[in-house]
Amino acid sequence: MIELEGVPELIDPVMVAAFEGWNDAGDAASTAVGHLDREWKGEVFAALDAEDYYDFQVNRPTVFLEDGVRKITWPTTRLSVARVGGPKPRDLVLVRGIEPSMRWRSFCNEILGFAHELGVEMVVILGALLGDTPHTRPVPVSGVTSDPDLARTMDLEETRYEGPTGIVGILQEACTHAGVPAVSLWAAVPHYVSQPPNPKATLALLNRLEDLIGIRIPLGELPEDARAWQLGVDQLAAEDSEVAEYVQSLEEARDTAELPEASGEAIAREFERYLRRRDGQPGSGPAPGPGQPGGHATEGGSTGDGRDSGSYFRDASSGRTRPSKPPAKDDEDDTDPGTDTSAPGTGDE
Numbered sequence: 001m002i003e004l005e006g007v008p009e010l011i012d013p014v015m016v017a018a019f020e021g022w023n024d025a026g027d028a029a030s031t032a033v034g035h036l037d038r039e040w041k042g043e044v045f046a047a048l049d050a051e052d053y054y055d056f057q058v059n060r061p062t063v064f065l066e067d068g069v070r071k072i073t074w075p076t077t078r079l080s081v082a083r084v085g086g087p088k089p090r091d092l093v094l095v096r097g098i099e100p101s102m103r104w105r106s107f108c109n110e111i112l113g114f115a116h117e118l119g120v121e122m123v124v125i126l127g128a129l130l131g132d133t134p135h136t137r138p139v140p141v142s143g144v145t146s147d148p149d150l151a152r153t154m155d156l157e158e159t160r161y162e163g164p165t166g167i168v169g170i171l172q173e174a175c176t177h178a179g180v181p182a183v184s185l186w187a188a189v190p191h192y193v194s195q196p197p198n199p200k201a202t203l204a205l206l207n208r209l210e211d212l213i214g215i216r217i218p219l220g221e222l223p224e225d226a227r228a229w230q231l232g233v234d235q236l237a238a239e240d241s242e243v244a245e246y247v248q249s250l251e252e253a254r255d256t257a258e259l260p261e262a263s264g265e266a267i268a269r270e271f272e273r274y275l276r277r278r279d280g281q282p283g284s285g286p287a288p289g290p291g292q293p294g295g296h297a298t299e300g301g302s303t304g305d306g307r308d309s310g311s312y313f314r315d316a317s318s319g320r321t322r323p324s325k326p327p328a329k330d331d332e333d334d335t336d337p338g339t340d341t342s343a344p345g346t347g348d349e
Contacts, residue, residue, distance in 0.1 A: 002113045007045050007081060010091040014213050015115050018126040019077070021099030023166040025189040026198030029126035032205045033096045039218045042080035042094050048110060050074040055101035077107075079114055084215050093118055099167045107167070108174035115180060123175050123182040124212060126205050127168045128198075131188035134250035135233045139204035140188040143212065146176040154212070156183060185209060190250075192243065193233050199225040 016036065018029035036042070050056075059075035077097025084090050093115070100107045115123060133140055144159040145151050151158040161169075168184055175182030185208050187201040203219065203226045210217045237243045 002110075002117050004045065004114075004117055007118070010081065010093070010118055011083075012090040013081075013093050013118055013120050014090070015093040015095060015118075015120045015123045016126065016209065017095035017111070017123065017171065019097055019099045019167050021166065023099065023127040023129070023168040025128040025130045025187075026194055026201055027196035028128035028187050028189060028198045028201035028205060030096060031197060031199075031202045032126050032209070033094055035202065035206065035220070035222065036082060036092060036217070037080055037094050037096065039220060040082035040084060040092065042082035042092075044078050044080045046079045046114065048077045048097070048107070050076040053077075053100035053103055053107050054098065058101050059098050077111075086216070090215065093120055104167060104170050105174070108171050111171065112174060112178050112180065115175075116178075120180065122213075123171075123180055124209060125168050125171055125182065125184045126187075126209070127166075127184055128187045128189050128201055128205070130191040130194055132250060132253075133188045133190050134247050134254060135190045135193055135200070135230060135237075136247065136251060137254050139201050141204045141208040142186045143183055143208065144186065145181075145183050146172055147181060150181050150183070154183070159184075183212065185212070192246065197229075199229050202226075 016033055018024065018033040020027065020030045024030050050061075054075050056075070061072050061074045063070055063072055065071070075098050077095060077100075080094045080096075082092045082094055084092060095111060114120075131140070143154075143156045144161075145154075145156045146159055148158055150156065172182045172184050185205055187205050187208075189198055189201050199222055203222050206217050206219065206222070237247055
């Protein structure tokens with residue numbers, strides 16, 4: 001039994017989780033949860049025992065000095081609670097940590113134990129993967145679930161992925177078997193610019209999360225960071241003719257696959273976002289499904305951190321500066337140049 005002393009009764013709580021590691025390309029997902037924690041001043045109430053789940057030769061502890069005293073920070077997963085104010089306040093349970101090295105089933109059971117005790121209504125897990133997507137276009141974000149009923153009621157994609165998976169896929173399946181509604185949001189990060197941070201992908205995840213759970217998320221300096229990031233990558237791409245040629249091929253494939261005109265539903269969704277931000281009110285209504293806008297018009301650009309061309313333009317899997325050929329087809333169906341919520345890939349890797 002998990003006992004939570006000092007945690008008040010929560011209002012319509014939603015758990016939002018992200019884990020550093022294999023499912024966190026460009027650190028986009030973990031940075032998104034960190035942003036929520038900062039903006040809403042989350043208060044940590046629990047941390048999982050690092051000894052149970054982490055190999056310290058893989059994820060090493062760090063030593064630091066505090067007032068002249070040496071201390072150690074152990075890799076772990078922490079849970080915090082953040083209250084979202086407004087006319088209809090609700091609480092977020094934020095889970096942020098590192099993909100565990102061992103005992104994944106026990107890890108998920110412990111997370112679900114907290115969710116049960118706190119009365120969590122839904123679990124949203126953020127992830128990011130490397131994909132053949134150009135940095136100059138809106139970041140594709142897909143919303144997937146293993147629950148057919150949830151897929152139908154929230155207009156999400158029912159996952160059909162088969163293959164190796166990470167803690168995101170395992171936790172989602174654990175939630176489904178436990179009867180807890182669970183959704184995964186996946187952002188596609190250009191593989192040729194995989195070095196973190198990627199504020200454009202982080203921004204896309206937060207915008208999609210905003211639509212899914214019906215709250216207005218303060219973005220702070222993230223839109224400006226995203227614009228700066230894109231400008232920085234533009235400049236670096238312009239200095240490498242091979243990269244510039246490859247980016248152009250990705251753009252052509254992407255643009256060919258997209259519809260020439262925005263649908264009425266897409267226009268309505270973006271207008272709802274505009275009104276929500278103008279009025280400063282929490283959002284409402286069903287979540288947009290694949291192909292509907294989940295990003296924001298300011299998704300373009302970044303911090304400019306790590307702008308060394310040697311670290312940006314690299315295929316993480318092969319070390320090549322560019323792949324041998326562009327993708328044959330992009331299945332996305334985005335209609336708004338400032339937003340994209342179509343599936344970046346498998347959605348459950």
